Amino acid sequence: xxxxxxxxxxxxxxxxxxxxxxxxxxxxxxxxxxxxxxxxxxxxxxxxxxxxxxxxxxxxxxxxxxxxxxxxxxxxxxxxxxxxxxxxxxxxxxxxxxxxxxxxxxxxxxxxxxxxxxxxxxxxxxxxxxxxxxxxxxxxxxxxxxxxxxxxxxxxxxxxxxxxxxxxxxxxxxxxxxxxxxxxxxxxxxxxxxxxxxxxxxxxxxxxxxxxxxxxxxxxxxxxxxxxxxxxxxxxxxxxxxxxxxxxxxxxxxxxxxxxxxxxxxxxxxxxxxxxxxxxxxxxxxxxxxxxxxxxxxxxxxxxxxxx
Numbered sequence: 001x002x003x004x005x006x007x008x009x010x011x012x013x014x015x016x017x018x019x020x021x022x023x024x025x026x027x028x029x030x031x032x033x034x035x036x037x038x039x040x041x042x043x044x045x046x047x048x049x050x051x052x053x054x055x056x057x058x059x060x061x062x063x064x065x066x067x068x069x070x071x072x073x074x075x076x077x078x079x080x081x082x083x084x085x086x087x088x089x090x091x092x093x094x095x096x097x098x099x100x101x102x103x104x105x106x107x108x109x110x111x112x113x114x115x116x117x118x119x120x121x122x123x124x125x126x127x128x129x130x131x132x133x134x135x136x137x138x139x140x141x142x143x144x145x146x147x148x149x150x151x152x153x154x155x156x157x158x159x160x161x162x163x164x165x166x167x168x169x170x171x172x173x174x175x176x177x178x179x180x181x182x183x184x185x186x187x188x189x190x191x192x193x194x195x196x197x198x199x200x201x202x203x204x205x206x207x208x209x210x211x212x213x214x215x216x217x218x219x220x221x222x223x224x225x226x227x228x229x230x231x232x233x234x235x236x237x238x239x240x241x242x243x244x245x246x247x248x249x250x251x252x253x254x255x256x257x258x259x260x261x262x263x264x265x266x267x268x269x270x271x272x273x274x275x276x277x278x279x280x281x282x283x284x285x286x287x288x289x290x291x292x293x294x295x296x297x298x299x300x301x302x303x304x305x306x307x308x
Contacts, residue, residue, distance in 0.1 A: 197225035
């Protein structure tokens with residue numbers, strides 16, 4: 001029997017507490033059992049039922065002093081109520097998993113060398129800890145890195161910023177520098193303190209092509225030191241330059257950290273000095289944009305386990 005005829009939109013939507021009370025009473029058939037299951041008093045459950053009936057405009061239970069009987073309206077309403085409650089429970093558990101970083105999607109922009117060196121190890125550790133997070137790696141050329149992060153197509157980037165960039169923040173986790181990396185049997189000038197840029201002038205060097213990765217920093221440092229470098233081999237990828245150095249083709253100008261991802265038994269690294277050129281690796285994010293829990297967990301993993 002209808003209680004009143006006002007539209008539901010004017011009476012307000014049922015609350016979660018009202019729906020839970022209705023479902024508990026419907027299945028138990030008793031106010032006392034429902035109250036115990038909900039950790040409420042019987043009067044509180046009665047109030048919730050009356051409020052729900054008022055909002056729906058129908059009577060859900062016929063009550064006497066000794067019994068409680070479901071109405072036809074209750075039989076029709078229970079399916080709707082339980083679907084709503086199930087969706088709310090799923091929403092709560094799903095958001096809890098997202099908040100804990102246990103589930104979600106993550107897309108990261110990385111420069112090509114980092115994709116080959118640091119990321120496989122990072123991904124292996126991350127997926128062990130977060131097996132239900134789907135991770136996509138957007139490996140890009142250094143010249144595309146900033147644009148990719150700024151575009152918003154990725155959650156964050158892992159790479160090196162040539163200079164402070166408007167709209168981006170960086171969280172450095174690898175404090176790196178340029179070095180000469182060569183076969184251990186290859187005689188190098190200088191000593192343990194490092195090799196100056198002037199001392200490089202006598203060597204036939206391996207490095208990346210103009211416009212790629214560290215080349216801008218190399219050319220700028222050489223100009224600052226007032227030297228002209230003899231480049232014997234120019235390649236696209238830092239990992240190619242490293243392989244050529246390991247093959248005895250000459251010393252390569254590379255970030256020192258790349259040696260940590262190679263077999264060091266045949267290679268040696270010497271810091272380049274006068275000037276020293278920093279080549280830090282950072283998590284790069286857009287300003288004003290917070291990371292999802294899954295993304296923040298990956299950034300924390302990089303900072304905690306890969307920092308050097």
